Amino acid sequence: MEELTSIHNQHVKDWKKLQTKKFRRQTGEYLLDGWHLVNEAVKAGHHLNQLIGTADQLADHGDLVALADEAYTVTPEIMRHVTDTVTPQGIAAVVDLPDAHQVPASLSGAWLFLDRVQDPGxxxxxxxxxxxxxxxxxxVGSRSADIFGPKVVRSMQGSQFHLQLLEGDLRKWVADFKAAGAPVYGTQLNPAAQNFRDIHPGATFALIMGNEGQGMSNELLAQxxxxxxxxxxxxxxxLNVAVSAGILMFQxxxxx
Amino acid sequence: MEELTSIHNQHVKDWKKLQTKKFRRQTGEYLLDGWHLVNEAVKAGHHLNQLIGTADQLADHGDLVALADEAYTVTPEIMRHVTDTVTPQGIAAVVDLPDAHQVPASLSGAWLFLDRVQDPGxxxxxxxxxxxxxxxxxxVGSRSADIFGPKVVRSMQGSQFHLQLLEGDLRKWVADFKAAGAPVYGTQLNPAAQNFRDIHPGATFALIMGNEGQGMSNELLAQxxxxxxxxxxxxxxxLNVAVSAGILMFQxxxxx
Known part of the structure; x- marks a missing residue:
């Protein structure tokens, strides 16, 4: 197992660069910070390309080290540097970005569409x-926060391993749902719209949430x-957009 | 109107110190940052003890200046310093802390109790x-984030002017609601508890939300x-505690 002590090491520089969308796209990888996310990835059958940990954390978890292609012992300072966390747990992993453009063969179930939601949290x-x-x-439609950025990944708390998380053209997704006979619900700050309490869809439908300040695009609202x-x-x-989304999804x- | 240009001016130091709970308690005042909050305070009939603005903002709003006891023209740098905002709007006001311990004469309506919720957002x-x-x-019970701290005030977006926002001993509040014949609902991450969809209270009730990590105290759960x-x-x-609270309150x- 390689021991790294300098933040100028090339591996460390690369892990740090995974905070940028450009480098994630270039390498096809992203970083998971902390025990919960690393464990969720393993449970979901994901491969650990690189396991990064402080000496004491890795010493306690030989099972995890054995699962990884490569493992690196790093200093707490390096850990803070690559995770941008004030008190990191001392464990992180680099995993493959999933294919976020794989459209399911048939549309079913409840889906959430995000139209230009900009805050990663x-x-x-x-x-x-x-x-x-x-x-x-x-x-997630274009012009939303990147779904594998560090703040989004932290707020998701591993949910990307439990549902299908995709990027795509929402106009096409809305059209596909409607063509399949499934309702698509927009959201609007307008009392002339339909009261959410009166809506009782079947098992297959989509809900669209829009931008924090401007709401959904008019083009999608019309669709x-x-x-x-x-x-x-x-x-x-x-209402905060995430609170609104929670109220609507559970209804x-x-x-x- | 006094013009201030140095962050070492005593007024500026005092406004900055209003970010601390200690100084807010000592002076009985807190700071509102931005047009929305200042306007909400005026609409609610609150007195502006001090109005703080950049030259162009104050020049455009003589009506507001006339309402304030004192008005100060400050530099954008001072504005950033006292508000801790990267791009402040250039307007802020110092207002009196309300009496947060004034218990209403009779208990009615829907109430939310916060038990040791720690994140100001x-x-x-x-x-x-x-x-x-x-x-x-x-x-808000003891050991929760202070309700007039800058981050809480920013997230409330002026709601403190639309409802009664109080601090108190939640054990006493729960006992008082029950004595008045009104139900008090706790929240628990336990499928043995009651499904929230089965609860249909009357017009007067209380809902308790607990700490982000530990939930509600056992003492309150039993009550x-x-x-x-x-x-x-x-x-x-x-579920994030604020999202849960939204789902429950609208139900x-x-x-x-």
Missing amino acids: NVGTMVRTADAAGFTGVV TTANLYIPMRGDAES LNQEL | NVGTMVRTADAAGFTGVV TTANLYIPMRGDAES LNQEL
């Missing part, structure tokens, strides 16, 4: 909530089966 | 969501009318 929290609500998949609103007191912008999918 | 988002859901008040859980797939900790209070 919001994107990650919504993926995590979709997982908890029993959703089948999440499709949906219906647009939903959550009746609320006072200002129309009183629309009551199978759990 | 979560506390602020839950207050904001309670406002949107038409709740009457929020009571409630019933404890609710949200059925979810997979790991028990799959329990369907009056809007």
